[in-house]
Amino acid sequence: MLRIIDRYLLRELAQSFAAVSVILLLITVGSTVADLLNRVARGRAPADLLFVLIGLRTVDGLTVLLPLAIFLGVLMAYGRLWRDSEMAVLSASGLDLRGLVRPLLLLAGPAMLVLGLVSFWLAPASVRLADRLLDDANRSMIVAGLEPGKFVSLPGTDGVIYVAGMSEDGRRFQRLFVATERGDEDDGQRRIDIITAPSGEMYHDADGEGRYLALMDGFRVEGRVGADDYRLMRFARNDVKLPSGEADQGSDKSKRSAPTAQLWSSDDLVQRVELHWRLASPLSALVLTLLALPLARSNPREPRYARLLIAVLCYFIYANAIVLGRAWMVAGKLSTAVGYWWIYLATIAIAGVLVWRGQQLRRPRAVRGAA
Numbered sequence: 608m609l610r611i612i613d614r615y616l617l618r619e620l621a622q623s624f625a626a627v628s629v630i631l632l633l634i635t636v637g638s639t640v641a642d643l644l645n646r647v648a649r650g651r652a653p654a655d656l657l658f659v660l661i662g663l664r665t666v667d668g669l670t671v672l673l674p675l676a677i678f679l680g681v682l683m684a685y686g687r688l689w690r691d692s693e694m695a696v697l698s699a700s701g702l703d704l705r706g707l708v709r710p711l712l713l714l715a716g717p718a719m720l721v722l723g724l725v726s727f728w729l730a731p732a733s734v735r736l737a738d739r740l741l742d743d744a745n746r747s748m749i750v751a752g753l754e755p756g757k758f759v760s761l762p763g764t765d766g767v768i769y770v771a772g773m774s775e776d777g778r779r780f781q782r783l784f785v786a787t788e789r790g791d792e793d794d795g796q797r798r799i800d801i802i803t804a805p806s807g808e809m810y811h812d813a814d815g816e817g818r819y820l821a822l823m824d825g826f827r828v829e830g831r832v833g834a835d836d837y838r839l840m841r842f843a844r845n846d847v848k849l850p851s852g853e854a855d856q857g858s859d860k861s862k863r864s865a866p867t868a869q870l871w872s873s874d875d876l877v878q879r880v881e882l883h884w885r886l887a888s889p890l891s892a893l894v895l896t897l898l899a900l901p902l903a904r905s906n907p908r909e910p911r912y913a914r915l916l917i918a919v920l921c922y923f924i925y926a927n928a929i930v931l932g933r934a935w936m937v938a939g940k941l942s943t944a945v946g947y948w949w950i951y952l953a954t955i956a957i958a959g960v961l962v963w964r965g966q967q968l969r970r971p972r973a974v975r976g977a978a
Contacts, residue, residue, distance in 0.1 A: 616710035624680030631672050639664045656740055663733040670726045670888040677718055678895040682918050685903035692907055715896040719889040726888040727867045734864040779808045797832040820847045880936045883946040887929055894954050901961030
C-alpha cells in the first residue's frame with residue numbers, strides 16, 4: 608500500500624515525466640519528418656511510406672528519448688517542490704531520503720521494463736521493418752522521382768530524364784529519353800549526351816545501394832556543344848546509373864537491426880558492442896534518475912532554471928561518455944567486459960556524494976565582533 612505522500616510525489620513525477628515526454632516526442636517527430644522529407648525529395652524514400660517510416664523511426668528513438676524524459680521530469684518535479692518550500696515542510700514532517708527515493712523507484716522501475724522491451728525487441732524490429740520497406744520501395748523507379756509523361760531533373764547533374772510509360776511496380780518502362788551535360792576535362796568545353804531507348808528496366812547493384820537503368824536497343828548521341836563532331840552509337844544494352852544522393856547513415860545498420868538473441872550468442876565485436884548499447888537505455892533510466900535527485904535540490908531564492916542548466920550539462924557529459932565508450936569498444940581500446948559500467952558506477956558515485964553533501968548541515972557563519 609502506498610502512503611499518501613508516496614502517491615502525491617509519484618503523481619508529481621508522473622505529470623512532469625508525461626509533459627517532458629510529449630515535448631521531446633514532438634521534437635523527435637519533427638526532426639524525423641524533416642529528415643524523411645529530405646530523403647523523399649532526393650528519391651531515397653517513397654512518399655506513400657512517409658507516415659509508416661515516421662512511426663518506425665519514432666519507436667527507435669524512444670531508447671534515447673525516455674531516459675532523458677525521466678531525468679528532466681524528476682528535475683522539474685522535485686525542483687518545483689524545493690522552490691516552493693514543500694520539501695522543507697515534508698522534511699520537517701519526518702520525510703527522510705528514503706521517502707524521496709521510493710517514488711523515484713516506483714517511476715524508474717516500470718520505465719526500465721518498458722525501455723528494456725523497446726531497446727531489446729521493438730526498436731530492432733522497427734529498424735528491420737523500415738529497412739525492408741525501403742529496400743523493396745527503392746527497386747521502383749517511382750521512388751527515384753520518375754513519373755511517366757513528365758521531364759524530371761536528375762539530382763546532382765545537369766540533365767533531365769523522361770519516360771513515356773511505366774509498369775505498375777515501377778521497375779519496367781517504355782520510351783526513355785535522357786539528356787545530360789558535363790564539362791570536358793581536356794578542353795573545358797561542355798559536352799552533351801542524349802540517350803534514347805524503347806524499353807528497359809531498373810535494377811540494383813550487388814551492394815543494394817546503387818540503382819541502374821538497363822536500356823535495351825537504343826541510341827546514344829554525344830559531342831561538344833557548338834561543335835560538329837557529334838557521334839551516333841547504337842547499342843543492344845546500355846546501363847545508366849541513377850544519382851543516389853548522400854549515402855545513408857549507419858553502414859552497420861545490419862548490426863543495429865540484428866535480433867537480440869543473435870547478439871547474445873555472437874562473437875563479433877560490433878554485435879557485442881551493440882548489445883551494450885541496447886542495455887544502456889534501461890540502465891541509463893535508473894542512473895539518471897538517481898543523479899537527478901541531488902541536482903533537483905535548490906533554494907527558494909535561486910533562479911528558476913539555474914539547476915536545470917547544470918543538470919542538462921551533466922546529461923550531455925553522460926551521453927557523450929556513452930558515445931565515446933562505444934567508439935572505444937569498436938576500436939578495441941576498451942574491453943567489452945568493461946562496457947559502460949565505468950560510466951554507470953562513476954555517475955552513481957557522484958550522485959551519492961551530492962546526496963551526502965546535501966544532507967549535511969552547514970556550519971553557522973561567524974559574526975564579526977561576537978564574543
